[in-house]
Amino acid sequence: MDATIDGEDERGIGVSVMDNNDSEHRIALSFDGEFQTHECDAYADKPINRTSDENEHNEQARRYAKYYVYRERGYDTVDHIDNPDYIDAVRQAIHSLSDEQFEQLFGPLYTQLQSHHKDVERPVDLPEGVQKPDAVVYKLELYLGVDISESGLSDRAKSIAEAQGLDYERGTTTQTGAVVGETERQNWAEFGDHLIDLTDPDDTELELSAVSGIHVGYPNSRGEHEVHWADRPLDREPDARLELLAADPGSIDEVRQSLDHHLRCQVRDCFVGMGLLPPKPYRVIGFGKFRYARRYDQYDIYPQLHLQDGTPA
Numbered sequence: 172m173d174a175t176i177d178g179e180d181e182r183g184i185g186v187s188v189m190d191n192n193d194s195e196h197r198i199a200l201s202f203d204g205e206f207q208t209h210e211c212d213a214y215a216d217k218p219i220n221r222t223s224d225e226n227e228h229n230e231q232a233r234r235y236a237k238y239y240v241y242r243e244r245g246y247d248t249v250d251h252i253d254n255p256d257y258i259d260a261v262r263q264a265i266h267s268l269s270d271e272q273f274e275q276l277f278g279p280l281y282t283q284l285q286s287h288h289k290d291v292e293r294p295v296d297l298p299e300g301v302q303k304p305d306a307v308v309y310k311l312e313l314y315l316g317v318d319i320s321e322s323g324l325s326d327r328a329k330s331i332a333e334a335q336g337l338d339y340e341r342g343t344t345t346q347t348g349a350v351v352g353e354t355e356r357q358n359w360a361e362f363g364d365h366l367i368d369l370t371d372p373d374d375t376e377l378e379l380s381a382v383s384g385i386h387v388g389y390p391n392s393r394g395e396h397e398v399h400w401a402d403r404p405l406d407r408e409p410d411a412r413l414e415l416l417a418a419d420p421g422s423i424d425e426v427r428q429s430l431d432h433h434l435r436c437q438v439r440d441c442f443v444g445m446g447l448l449p450p451k452p453y454r455v456i457g458f459g460k461f462r463y464a465r466r467y468d469q470y471d472i473y474p475q476l477h478l479q480d481g482t483p484a
Contacts (some may be wrong), residue, residue: 204248312409316380
């Protein structure tokens with residue numbers, strides 16, 4: 172895959188992408204990543220007239236165009252949960268958690284996974300439409316925030332919180348969505364906006380600031396993947412989304428290791444889905460993103476990266 176910026180105006184950016192079939196795509200994007208035009212002489216205009224692999228080459232070009240604009244121009248053109256930089260930042264933030272913090276944030280998910288293998292009460296009941304409990308996919312959304320202390324912002328952050336009538340000590344403790352009310356959520360969102368305005372991205376340390384409730388994905392009666400969405404702690408897009416099968420989690424320490432591997436697999440999926448070879452630390456085998464597991468099964472251009480006996484990227 173290769174790309175060049177063709178031009179930029181008040182409406183967006185033009186990108187030329189050469190895909191892995193040496194076919195050129197001329198793509199126009201808005202600054203938030205919406206596609207305006209996409210032309211490619213090598214493939215039919217209508218998806219129904221293309222082969223499945225040609226359709227996927229088309230989609231790879233679109234994903235790469237968005238990522239290329241993000242990397243080259245800094246525009247937020249890629250959803251964070253599909254952006255390998257954000258996903259890896261979340262992975263590193265989890266790695267920096269203390270054992271106590273990790274158990275506080277991921278303990279309910281650990282118990283939920285255990286409930287498929289041990290006689291323990293589930294924190295979240297399975298939706299009525301679940302026909303095969305072991306076929307569910309558990310999703311947990313993760314949000315990054317500024318490490319106020321490490322970034323030297325403590326005094327200014329306390330002043331902002333005090334001015335808005337917020338309990339700084341309580342509010343800067345990482346919490347799950349279930350314990351944050353709507354009014355408090357809005358107040359802290361405004362606090363975060365003020366604080367971000369003060370930060371220098373080059374000197375800012377990130378931490379895991381919030382996690383969602385446990386979302387439950389499952390195949391419904393029509394064979395479609397349906398999701399029962401839980402509460403979200405923040406009114407903004409998450410920076411990563413775990414998607415875990417109901418496998419035996421082992422110990423809590425093993426869960427920590429498995430989440431690190433899972434997010435590496437997700438980073439791999441993002442690169443592979445753009446037609447790129449992942450960087451070496453992410454050339455791993457295992458289950459990452461649910462929709463990529465389906466793509467690996469569906470398209471001949473991909474190896475079976477989600478299976479334990481798959482071929483490395």
